[in-house]
Amino acid sequence: MNIIFLGPPGAGKGTQAQRICDELGIPQISTGDILRRAVKDETPVGLKAKEYMEAGKLVPDEILVEIIRDRLAQDDCKTGYILDGFPRTVPQAEALEKIADIDVVVELAVDDEALIRRLSGRRVCLKCGATYHVSTLGDKTTCDKCGETLIQRKDDNADTVKNRLEVYHNQTAPLISFYSGKGLLKSFDGMQDINAVYASIMQVLGNRA
Numbered sequence: 001m002n003i004i005f006l007g008p009p010g011a012g013k014g015t016q017a018q019r020i021c022d023e024l025g026i027p028q029i030s031t032g033d034i035l036r037r038a039v040k041d042e043t044p045v046g047l048k049a050k051e052y053m054e055a056g057k058l059v060p061d062e063i064l065v066e067i068i069r070d071r072l073a074q075d076d077c078k079t080g081y082i083l084d085g086f087p088r089t090v091p092q093a094e095a096l097e098k099i100a101d102i103d104v105v106v107e108l109a110v111d112d113e114a115l116i117r118r119l120s121g122r123r124v125c126l127k128c129g130a131t132y133h134v135s136t137l138g139d140k141t142t143c144d145k146c147g148e149t150l151i152q153r154k155d156d157n158a159d160t161v162k163n164r165l166e167v168y169h170n171q172t173a174p175l176i177s178f179y180s181g182k183g184l185l186k187s188f189d190g191m192q193d194i195n196a197v198y199a200s201i202m203q204v205l206g207n208r209a
């Protein structure tokens, strides 16, 4: 199954995609994770992307389309995948139609106030992509999955979060009607707790498998 996860920053795309990919045995393709790794490794893409990401703006479409084209051509994508954070603009969605057949678009809806709370307390593992929240971490400072030290993302500060939400509402939210018009959209209440969101998504995906 080829799946898109769509939703604002902090909606839980990464949290749910990682768990569901483990369950279904398919890769999680997070463009945010790919770009953060490129920035860390100072690759040509990373050097271009850094400024946009730190300002909470979208990295130009042509860079993202190229990244996705290369990634979807790899062998592990043959049995399906979850796209986490792509597409994020109508031109990206149109480019994707030429290279992939999408089966379902999972939309996670969460209100802005909750998103701000979630992002301000988020801690992440840059090595394996796992995501945590300070409210449940206690005094733990390392990743449960791989032992790496957890960090706070540079774009999780109040000003940048505000920009990211604006960018989502202006540039990414139009994809909701784009995919609903194609009959691919399944919307979920992302305000429920993590296990409840997981269960409702799996129920829908299970019925299609």
Ligand code: AP5
Residues within 6 Å of the ligand: 007, 008, 009, 010, 011, 012, 013, 014, 015, 016, 031, 032, 033, 035, 052, 053, 054, 056, 057, 058, 059, 060, 061, 064, 084, 085, 086, 087, 088, 092, 118, 119, 121, 122, 123, 131, 132, 133, 134, 155, 164, 190, 191, 192, 193, 194, 197
């Ligand atoms: P990206 O990394 O994709 O960031 P994002 O879309 O802003 O989404 P987040 O990763 O912030 O949120 P999430 O939905 O994954 O939430 P999470 O599960 O972590 O992109 C970063 C940047 O890269 C962009 O700003 C842009 O510059 C660039 N970029 C990436 N893709 C691009 C593209 N296609 N085009 C152009 N530029 C691109 O959860 C958040 C927190 O909430 C965690 O602490 C988690 O524990 C907690 N949480 C999760 N679910 C729940 C729940 N149900 N209840 C309570 N807490 C919860």
Ligand code: MG
Residues within 6 Å of the ligand: 013, 014, 015, 030, 032
């Ligand atoms: Mg994410």
Ligand code: ZN
Residues within 6 Å of the ligand: 125, 126, 127, 128, 129, 130, 143, 144, 145, 146, 147, 148
């Ligand atoms: Zn880790």
